[in-house]
Amino acid sequence: MQKAVLKAKEELGYVQNSIARGLKMNSSFTIGFVVSDISNSYLMMAAREIDNLINKSQYNLMVCNTEDSKKQELEHLKLLFGRNIDGLVLNGTGLNEPFILEMNKRIPTILLFRRLKSANFIGDLVDNDNKHGAYLLTKHLIQLGHKRIFVIKGPDTNSNSMEKLAGFKKAMKEAKIDVDNNYPYIYNANLFLESGYEAVEYMSHLTVWPTAILSFNSVMTIGALKCLKNKNIEVPEDISIASTNLVENIELMTVRPTTIDHDPKILGLQAGRALLERLEDNSIPNREFIFSGKIIHGNAVSFPKEV
Numbered sequence: 001m002q003k004a005v006l007k008a009k010e011e012l013g014y015v016q017n018s019i020a021r022g023l024k025m026n027s028s029f030t031i032g033f034v035v036s037d038i039s040n041s042y043l044m045m046a047a048r049e050i051d052n053l054i055n056k057s058q059y060n061l062m063v064c065n066t067e068d069s070k071k072q073e074l075e076h077l078k079l080l081f082g083r084n085i086d087g088l089v090l091n092g093t094g095l096n097e098p099f100i101l102e103m104n105k106r107i108p109t110i111l112l113f114r115r116l117k118s119a120n121f122i123g124d125l126v127d128n129d130n131k132h133g134a135y136l137l138t139k140h141l142i143q144l145g146h147k148r149i150f151v152i153k154g155p156d157t158n159s160n161s162m163e164k165l166a167g168f169k170k171a172m173k174e175a176k177i178d179v180d181n182n183y184p185y186i187y188n189a190n191l192f193l194e195s196g197y198e199a200v201e202y203m204s205h206l207t208v209w210p211t212a213i214l215s216f217n218s219v220m221t222i223g224a225l226k227c228l229k230n231k232n233i234e235v236p237e238d239i240s241i242a243s244t245n246l247v248e249n250i251e252l253m254t255v256r257p258t259t260i261d262h263d264p265k266i267l268g269l270q271a272g273r274a275l276l277e278r279l280e281d282n283s284i285p286n287r288e289f290i291f292s293g294k295i296i297h298g299n300a301v302s303f304p305k306e307v
Contacts, residue, residue, distance in 0.1 A: 031257035032080035033089045036168035038065035043246040049268030070095035094157035115159035124225040124287040126271040130160045133260040134167030137242045150210035152199040195221025212240040218247045236302035256298030
């Protein structure tokens with residue numbers, strides 16, 4: 001870890017030198033938003049609210065898409081630091097923490113939907129109550145009689161994926177369903193549409209099928225639904241599906257997964273407010289703004305064929 005921190009300092013120093021050579025040191029009136037997936041409408045709805053709010057204070061939002069890549073994220077962070085940004089909203093990969101912590105010493109930062117592991121971070125977190133949301137959905141499926149629930153989760157480096165997994169496991173353990181010892185229905189995906197599709201492809205080759213799917217983000221949910229349709233697997237007749245994130249325009253869909261009603265606009269607005277406050281005074285204590293949600297029932301969840 002110490003070597004990683006020293007390396008981050010060297011990289012940061014290189015960027016600082018580039019500033020000294022060409023960029024002016026006063027406010028750039030630019031806020032960086034480093035986002036994991038620009039195609040994720042949930043994230044972009046939050047970004048719109050941040051942009052609308054900070055524009056009123058004469059700030060501009062610069063959005064950088066990382067594709068959840070460690071390399072791309074680091075390149076964007078260096079670019080933003082070199083542009084002398086005034087603040088940062090980070091929906092990070094969890095893979096560049098040493099550099100982010102060094103950058104964080106100079107730039108007010110808000111974490112959106114994803115935590116950092118280090119206790120040395122200075123700033124705020126804006127997020128959903130991921131554990132409780134996954135717990136509620138899992139408990140709902142169990143109450144309907146589902147015991148074999150296929151989870152499409154994100155990487156272990158992603159804090160909200162692990163929080164959702166903890167919520168799922170809590171509900172399953174309360175129902176006395178063992179999910180620790182060789183539970184075959186957890187698929188490690190990458191939070192993109194293709195991985196949702198691939199998860200169902202994998203599921204379709206299992207000897208014993210699950211009776212329900214629980215997807216950990218809206219984009220993977222769309223991918224899963226596409227694969228189910230292509231394979232002529234009927235929802236909810238053959239399998240039920242729920243999603244821990246609201247699917248955009250769900251009311252227009254023929255198949256509507258049961259989900260949690262977290263509103264990304266509210267979270268984006270809170271992230272913008274918190275950042276503006278930190279731009280005024282970054283010495284305020286770290287804060288967490290965690291939003292709870294309730295279940296929105298769709299038409300894609302029913303009793304399993306086998307109880």
